[in-house]
Amino acid sequence: MPGTYEVRPPAATQPAPIDLERASQARVYDVLLGGKNAFEVDRQFVQELLKIAPELPELTRQNRRWMAEAVTRMATGGRIDQFLDLGAGLPTADNTHDVALRTDAAAKVVYVDHDLTAIAHGQALLADEHSSFFAGVDLTDAGAVLTHPAVTGALDLTRPVGILLGLVLHSTADPAAVVADYLAAVPVGSYLALTHPINPRDGGRLAQFSTAIEGKLRDTFPHIRFRTRDEVAALLDGLELVEPGLVDLASWWPDDERKLSSAGAARLLLVALGRKVA
Incomplete structure (x- = not known):
């Protein structure tokens, strides 16, 4: 219940300066979406990724489409x-506030990123x-996020909140703690929207494909870890999932609305929307 969550003091660290010799996850994601806010090191890294998985730009766009749907x-x-x-x-087409404001002109959105x-x-x-507001802090530091003036000024955490974690938890060492911290800070009726890359680690073709992508990502981002379906499902414990539940990206959509084949790269990404009920 809100009020029982003790906000930890924010970490007293400052973000590192932009490293033009090293790819950035935010900029790589922007390149995959067709954006221009990147450096040559990011574009070169994307070209290496595309040699392994040429479907990644479409998969990234469909992830964005799903987040808007959520x-x-x-x-x-x-x-x-x-x-x-x-x-x-990085900002792109159909940002969260663009989508939310189409439904409710009084909606409030706080973006969080430390890139x-x-x-x-x-x-x-x-x-x-x-x-809409921006908090330049690390999402894994819930104390810093929840006490940031952009959050405290814009959001009322005694009322339900929609929490978005799109393609980020595979970059965190303890995703269960991240999810738990935020869900503990919001009331019943709040929602969590999550997308997460999967690696079944069963020796099958999808596992081999996932491992190849994961390995390439780890060359530059050593903290990356794709997870099994059971591991992702555990992050959603206690939430009431919106139909069709925890599924791959293609399987979320009705057959006549699918943009990706369920036999291809869409199986790499699990998606779920859940409601806090207790």
């Missing part, structure tokens, strides 16, 4: 009018906004 469902069926977008990355490029572009995008 926001729409939370805003309509769940009547959520405030959102916390954790690990938001310096994301901070610069996010703050510039939202400079004239009155419904």
Whole structure:
């Protein structure tokens, strides 16, 4: 229940300066979406990834499409009018606030990211906004996030909140703690939208494909870890899942709305939308 969660003091660390010799996850994601806010090191890294999985740009776009669908469902069926977008990355088309405001003109959104490029572009995008805000902190430090002025000023954590964790938990060492911290801070009726890459680690073709992508990512991002379906499902314990539950990206959509084959790279990504009920 909200009020029983003790916010830990924020970590007293400062973000490192932008490293132009090393790819950034936020900028790599932007390149895969067709964005231009990247450096040559990011574009070269993406080219290496595409040699292993040429479907990744489409998969990334469909992940974005799913996140927009999750926001729409939370805003309509769940009547959520405030959102916390954790690990938001660089601004692109159909940002969370764009989607939320189409349903409710009074909706509030706080974006959270500690990538310096994301901070610069996010703050510039939202400079004239009155419904959307940016907190330049590490999402894994729930204390820093939940006490940040952008969060405390925009969101009422005594009312239900929509929490977004899109393609970020595979970059965290303890995703269960991250999810638990945020769910403990919001009331019953709040929602969690999650997408996470999978590696079944069973020796099959999908496992081999996942391991190849995971290995390439770890060359630059050593903390990356894809997880099994059971591991991802455990992150959602206690939540009431919206149909069709925890499924791969292609299987979420009705057959006539699918953009990706369920036999291809779409099986790499699990998605789920869950409601806090206790």
